[in-house]
Amino acid sequence: MSVNDQDATVNGRTTPDAPDWWIYRGTGRPIHDIDLAQILPAPPPWRSYRGDPPPEHDVPPPDDGEAERRLGTAFTLSEQDVDAGELNMVNAALYLRRPLLVTGNPGTGKSSLAYRIARELGLGRVQAAATEQAQTGEEAEEPPIGDFVRLGPLGTAFLPGRLPRVLLIDELDKSEADLPNDLLSIFEDGEFTIEELARARNCHPEVTVHTADPQRTAIVRDGRIACRAFPVIIMTSNGEREFPPAFLRRCLQLRIENPDHDQLAAIVASHLVGEDGEHRDSLIREFADRSKAEGGLPTDRLLDAVYLATSGAYQPDQEAWPRLVDALWQRLAVR
Known part of the structure; x- marks a missing residue:
């Protein structure tokens, strides 16, 4: 190239296509x-x-x-x-x-x-x-x-x-x-x-x-x-x-700026190999939107939420799951 x-x-x-000088x-x-x-x-x-x-x-x-x-x-x-x-x-x-x-x-x-x-x-x-x-x-x-x-x-x-x-x-x-x-x-x-x-x-x-x-x-x-x-x-x-x-x-x-949706999806796939599903993709989109609105959230909190969701904690008809996600995704600041 x-x-x-x-x-x-x-x-x-x-x-850009990768320049020749990049190692x-x-x-x-x-x-x-x-x-x-x-x-x-x-x-x-x-x-x-x-x-x-x-x-x-x-x-x-x-x-x-x-x-x-x-x-x-x-x-x-x-x-x-x-x-x-x-x-x-x-x-x-x-x-x-x-x-x-x-x-x-x-x-x-x-x-x-x-x-x-x-x-x-x-x-x-x-x-x-x-x-x-x-x-x-x-x-x-x-x-x-x-x-x-x-x-x-x-x-x-x-x-x-x-x-x-x-x-x-x-x-x-x-x-x-x-x-x-x-x-x-x-x-x-x-x-x-x-x-x-x-x-x-x-x-x-x-x-x-x-x-x-x-x-x-x-x-x-x-x-x-x-x-x-x-x-x-x-x-x-x-x-x-x-x-x-x-x-x-x-x-x-x-x-380093906050990762966007596609970068977050790649990070999740790197750590949670083989995990897929509609709730995972929904979590990534929700996390990206909330991170942008709040000025940046730690990426490892998304991994925590996806891991819990794919481990059976995700129940779409229960109120406990949204509250758990809210607790996981709070900004790293004392309020």
């Missing part, structure tokens, strides 16, 4: 028989990093089941179900090696984006760092060295590797006030120092430490963690806080 191909109208939405297509469907390290262009000179060579057997750790829980088991999303602006920004982040700050209403799938990228591009287990874990990138106790040092998700994601790791920093606006500033130098330099190991580097220039990957270790030299492939970093925010301009300058920004 060419970037200049004619746009197509699918399900009422105008969707990530947004479906979450694994792309087999490709080597991302071979097809991803070299980074810009100002985003090129030269950490230690990756280990000889550098294989991404397998997903621990979290992607399936987040995304479902079926691959029902097509490129027409994903906003072209979202695909542009994700692919730009891949090409430019820039963190992606993702905003949107609660429940619109901001954090799921990290798992979709990892599953589609074969990048293995997502490093999901709570905001307090992202503060330093490591969790360290006093020496003895090695056995008592464990890298957190951020530190693990910045270890040198042939392929980039996917790092999710969820709900950044709920972090401590100085976290965005603390991340500035890491995002700019692609490296940081573990002070406990740096102080001991004359006696212990190489130390084997535990990582956030189950049953895995890594060698840290001179107390320094330095990446070779800059991680795919997804940071989510509900828009409850402003971030420093210097931090925003180092990020690309993407806003």
Whole structure:
């Protein structure tokens, strides 16, 4: 396909044919028989990093089941179900090696984006760092060295590797006030120092430490963690806080809008394989209308309602069912 191909109208939405430069297509469907390290262009000179060579057997750790829980088991999303602006920004982040700050209403799938990228591009287990874990990138106790040092998700994601790791920093606006500033130098330099190991580097220039990957270790030299492939970093925010301009300058920004009817139907089909029926379609339409009227409802509440309906709780001639749906679909706010 060419970037200049004619746009197509699918399900009422105008969707461009996939440009040639897109690597990530947004479906979450694994792309087999490709080597991302071979097809991803070299980074810009100002985003090129030269950490230690990756280990000889550098294989991404397998997903621990979290992607399936987040995304479902079926691959029902097509490129027409994903906003072209979202695909542009994700692919730009891949090409430019820039963190992606993702905003949107609660429940619109901001954090799921990290798992979709990892599953589609074969990048293995997502490093999901709570905001307090992202503060330093490591969790360290006093020496003895090695056995008592464990890298957190951020530190693990910045270890040198042939392929980039996917790092999710969820709900950044709920972090401590100085976290965005603390991340500035890491995002700019692609490296940081573990002070406990740096102080001991004359006696212990190489130390084997535990990582956030189950049953895995890594060698840290001179107390320094330095990446070779800059991680795919997804940071989510509900828009409850402003971030420093210097931090925003180092990020690309993407806003995820509330899903429409067709996108909701694809999400439901991904999670509830084989479930069909008139009441399911009716629930999707009702949820889409109510979400639009109330400024956005979490998508997982629709999944809850469909699951209950297909489990036998749905009784069209009873008043209890509408009351249950009303309770499930209340906005996430204290009234």
